[in-house]
Amino acid sequence: MTIEETEPQDETAELRAKVADLENRWHLAVADFENLRKRTERDADQLGFLERAKAAAEWLPVLDNLDMALAHTGADPGALIAGLEAVRGQADDVMARLGFRRQDDRPGVSFDPEAHEAVSVVPAPDSTPGTVVAVVRPGYGAGERQLRPASVVVAKGAD
Secondary structure (H helix, E strand, C coil): CCHHHHHHHHHHHHHHHHHHHHHHHHHHHHHHHHHHHHHHHHHHHHHHHHHHHHHHHHHHHHHHHHHHHHHCCCCCHHHHHHHHHHHHHHHHHHHHHCCCCEECCCCCCECCCCCEEEEEEEECCCCCCCEEEEEEECEECCHHHCCECEEEEEEECCC
C-alpha cells in the first residue's frame, strides 16, 4: 500500500470520529436544554404556588373575622356593623401589605385617566368640569403598579 491510498481512509475515519463526537455533544446539549426547561417550569410553578400561598395567608385573618361576625348575627346590629367595618379595614390593610393600597379619591379632584375610569359624565353646576363628583368603586395601587383604577362619575361642562 502506498501513502496516497491510506491517506483518504485515515481522513475519512477521522472525519467520522469528529461527526460522531459532534453528534454526541449535540445530543447532550439537547438533553441539558430539556432538563433546564423542565426545571425552570417546576421552579416557576413552585414560585407561583408560594406567592399565592403568601397572599392567601394574608387573607386568613380576614376570613376568620368574617366567620366570627356571621356567628354573631343575632347580636346587636350596631355591633355587627362595627365588626364589619373593622373587617373592612383589615381587608384594606391586607391589600396595602400586598402592595395595592386603596386610593380614596374624593369628589372634587381632577379626573386623571391614569388613575380613574369614567363610568359616567353628568351635569354638575356646583362642580368644575372635569372633576370627580362621585367615586363608584375605589382604585387599588398606583402608577405602574395599579391593580384597578377608581371608577368615577365626572362633571361635564355646560352644553
